[in-house]
Amino acid sequence: MSGDHQDPRDQSEPMLRVTSLSTVFPSPAGTVAAVDGVSFSLSAGQTLGIVGESGSGKSLTLYSIMGLQPDTARVEGSILFEGRELLGLRDRDLNRLRGQRIALVFQDPMTALNPYLTIERQLSEVLQYHRGVSRSEARAGALEALRRVHIPEPERQLDRYPHQLSGGMRQRVVIAMAMIGGPALLLADEPTTALDVTIQAEILDLLAEQRDGGTAILLVTHDLGVVARLCDRVIVMYAGRVLEEGDTGQVFGRPLHPYTEALLAAVPRLDEDAPPAGRAIEGQPPDPLALPDGCAFWPRCSRVMPACRRDRPDLVVRSDGRAVACHAVAPDPLASEDRP
Amino acid sequence: MAGGYWRRVGANRTAVAGLAVLTAIVLLALAGPWISQHAIDDIFWDRINAPPDVAAGFYFGTDVNGRDLFARTLEGARVSLMVGVSASLISLVIGVAWGATAGYLGGRVDALMMRLVDILYSLPFVFFVILLTIYAGRSLATIFVTIGAVIWLDMARIVRGQTLTLKHREFVEAARSLGASDPRILLRHIIPNLWGPVIISMLLVIPDAILTESFLSFLGLGVQEPHTSWGVLIGDGAQNMMEAPWSLLFPGGFLAATLLAFNFAGDGLRDALDHRS
Amino acid sequence: MISRADAMISIVIKRVAGAIPTLFAIVTLTFLMMRLTPGGPFDRGHAVSPEVQANLMRAYHLDEPLTAQYLRYLKDLAHGDFGPSFTNKDFTVTQLIRQGFPVSLQLGLSAMALALVIGLALGTYGALHRNRPSDHAVVAFSLVGTIVPNFVMAPLLTLLFGVTLRWLPAGGWGDGHQLSYKILPVIALALPRISSIARLSRTSMIEALQMPYIRTARAKGLPRRLILLRHASRAAILPVVSYLGPATAGIITGSIIIEQVFSIPGIGRYFVDAAINRDYTLVSGVVVFYGTIIVIFNLIVDILYGVLDPRVGKR
Ligand SMILES: Nc1ncnc2c1ncn2[C@@H]1O[C@H](COP(=O)(O)OP(=O)(O)OP(=O)(O)O)[C@@H](O)[C@H]1O
Ligand code: SF4
């Protein structure tokens, strides 16, 4: 699957290169690293999935890339977009990229739309502000954007307010809003959560369309099935850190990290009505204010060893291109009999 | 539980400061006749509009008639506080009766009773107080009765809300299953359990009453000579402020401090009580 | 789908229907007080001049039954006829109100406009500089402004700017066209409303800026100014709009004080004089008049709220 959508540009510098990204909240009880040393890169036409339980720092990773983290947060590391360092840019400079080159699909379409403004206003302002087009051109653009996400009766939806739309329609509006500026990089935060299966499938097709048009997509989701369908590569996050990274087929086919394994085991196999993945993993995600020493996963890990409680495993890139952070996994696939 | 409540009030510094200032003002008002060096109506012809003179016992100076402002400000405090407390007691009686009945009976009766409260709420109530005092005369008693008669609305709303939640508590259900009558349940089981929110709304209603009284008295429509109140003193002081600014500043300062203190105390107690539930 | 225009019309109808009982309550209460309280104007034994007595008899048809008098009272009010003045035998209440109202209206509207402009500016400023010294200054100012009553603040302002500094006239209304006479009264009348609006809008702006849709707007790369004016302002201004009803009542009540302190020839002056002289009909007339204005203003505010919040009246 990973080879299906390769782009010649892949050989050159990737579109997005995130290195050692950390987003830290100072608090009276010490600082909390909600995102902790995350690195990855993404090229045009590629799709990278981020999975992990609630609170693992997925949304915050996306926000940090766009400079939308809460005011109290401090972001460290490096975010190179098209060769340019985004970290430390002023809002004024970021605004030239936001909505235009980089766009974000927000997690919750109920609250992401402004309840006081019409759908048209919220779509067309992107074009009006960035492209300086007239109000009527912008309206035409907004209509076109709604058509592209296959909203029924798009003309009518333009003049409606968010509360007049169903959840699925709102989700599509949110996607249309992200796509209207024709971004090179799309950050999508759980774009299919809380939608019924048919609409989910439509939204996924939409994203695939975008990707085939050359857009790079960073897709956050709880739903491993979505990752399997759409993503070339996948990152597994836990307590703000990357535990495993690799080609989707390899990671899902033969998970290396015990946490990935547990996530996959929790996926409902036959029925779609089962609770979302991740719920079924034993134990609770750790309190970010009181992370255990050593590997953050050890209290819930089936393969815990004495070293795990003492030393935090680093993310090690193996010779087969996969990366994993676990004491129980040998770094070299050839020498390893770690996964029988 | 109650201990925890008071500890939280204690932790709320503004509430404590408000209560402390209130206590001080009440004590000063009560002690007025003993700590004043001069009677409220003694006229000192040689001291018309005299500035404060501590040595001679005129701590706040004198007014345009040569009367001791310290004694008069404390007398004003007694009257203003009394009007505030009496009016709010009247509003308490009406508000609790109205709100508890509406909340307890519920349904149509409740809707009708609260609709009336809404209507009255949107009326310019100060005007009705003035109207009432014109018809009923301007004695102290009419003033606090009329003020009380128009400011019970907040109390009724709060009490109704509280009654609605109490109505389905076990002890009320138990009393009902034992065959207690509605009036008995209201009087024995619901009203006694309302004290918390009621005390807090008293702290918010009293300054309202004081303010209304001062407003009327300032205009010459409230407390009449020989009585005085902060409003009367402020009114006189405003007339006379070019010669004797202290005759405006002292009663005005006392009134503002009192209103501020009630505000802080009320907010603090409400926070503390909200935490409990 | 019900269109937004239809929804608005139904809101307006509902609100108008809701305002009618309030109007009736005002009129009926006033009427009953006038007619039924012991010691009221129609009590025998009042020392009024024969002309006034005759005027009253004519105007109120005191020989008719109470219900007939009430209906007649309603009918006269509907025609803007508030009856004769009780103490000014040469004037009707309507004439007196008509004389004073333009002045009071100008005073009140100017104060309201000032309160909105300054209040919103201060509140927004505080919200954008949250927890910095300038924000604390806004909070402290609005606390003082809400707590210190009008009748203390107005004389103090006069003392400071009119008497001590002599920057502005200490009282009077000039010939009605001189701005200098209006500055102090308008500021004094606006001050408590400035404080309340500043406090309200500061809180609501802080809340609005934390809404997720603000982050959406930022993600679109919109400039701060546009985010503030287009995206945050609606939610921030709605509580202020709701407050306009009480604010009107407050300004009307406050204008009585202000007109008294600054000797301004508005309705408030007549009202206080009438109350002191027990001019029952004039006082009742003003109560009904101002009551009606407040009800109408509340109605407008309700409708305005419906216009600003698309969710009102829709499920
Ligand atoms: N304003 C904040 N102050 C302190 N900590 C915060 C703040 N915002 C987020 N966090 C921390 O960031 C962590 C990650 O949050 P994030 O929203 O990125 O999780 P997520 O992986 O997207 O979860 P979900 O699947 O529920 O969306 C949270 O667990 C929380 O501890
Ligand atoms: S490092 Fe240890 S505790 Fe952590 S996942 Fe690997 S085996 Fe489990």
Ligand SMILES: [Mg+2]
């Ligand atoms: Mg998230």
